[in-house]
Amino acid sequence: MGRYQRPGFWRSLKQAWRGIWYTCKTQGHMQFHLIAGLSVLCLAWWSEVSRSEWLMLIFAIGSVISAEVMNSALEIVVDMIQPNFDPLAGMAKDVAAGAVLVTAIQAIVIGAVVFFPRFFRLASHFF
Numbered sequence: 001m002g003r004y005q006r007p008g009f010w011r012s013l014k015q016a017w018r019g020i021w022y023t024c025k026t027q028g029h030m031q032f033h034l035i036a037g038l039s040v041l042c043l044a045w046w047s048e049v050s051r052s053e054w055l056m057l058i059f060a061i062g063s064v065i066s067a068e069v070m071n072s073a074l075e076i077v078v079d080m081i082q083p084n085f086d087p088l089a090g091m092a093k094d095v096a097a098g099a100v101l102v103t104a105i106q107a108i109v110i111g112a113v114v115f116f117p118r119f120f121r122l123a124s125h126f127f
């Protein structure tokens with residue numbers, strides 16, 4: 001527990017939500033991930049994916065969003081510690097952005113595994 005807070009589950013939840021909300025408001029990439037994630041969930045509902053496919057998609061979307069939140073936290077800390085140009089500060093941000101990229105690639109692969117066979121089946125009805 002930090003020096004600035006009293007314990008409490010609801011207080012912690014509110015603070016965590018404040019962090020997520022801040023990221024949504026300030027990070028364009030987070031807004032993109034949210035819209036992409038919601039679109040994928042709508043597509044999954046429309047495609048009537050199986051229970052295990054739902055789990056894979058939710059895992060993929062959650063990974064990208066949590067990585068983006070962590071990336072934002074690191075950006076805030078770097079900006080606080082080093083507001084001026086510093087190659088090491090820049091590298092720290094690049095490494096954190098790399099983590100988001102890894103989860104995004106993972107999400108694309110999972111999405112392709114789930115949806116590609118359905119698209120091909122659908123396309124085969126027309127051609």
Ligand SMILES: Nc1ncnc2c1ncn2[C@@H]1O[C@H](COP(=O)(O)OP(=O)(O)OP(=O)(O)O)[C@@H](O)[C@H]1O
Nearest residue numbers: 029075082083084085086087089090091093094097
């Ligand atoms: N203090 C710094 N010193 C050197 N380079 C920096 C510094 N701050 C940022 N950079 C470089 O600029 C890039 C963009 O940093 P910025 O703080 O604008 O993040 P951002 O555009 O919000 O990043 P992201 O696209 O990952 O959300 C970093 O990845 C880094 O390469």
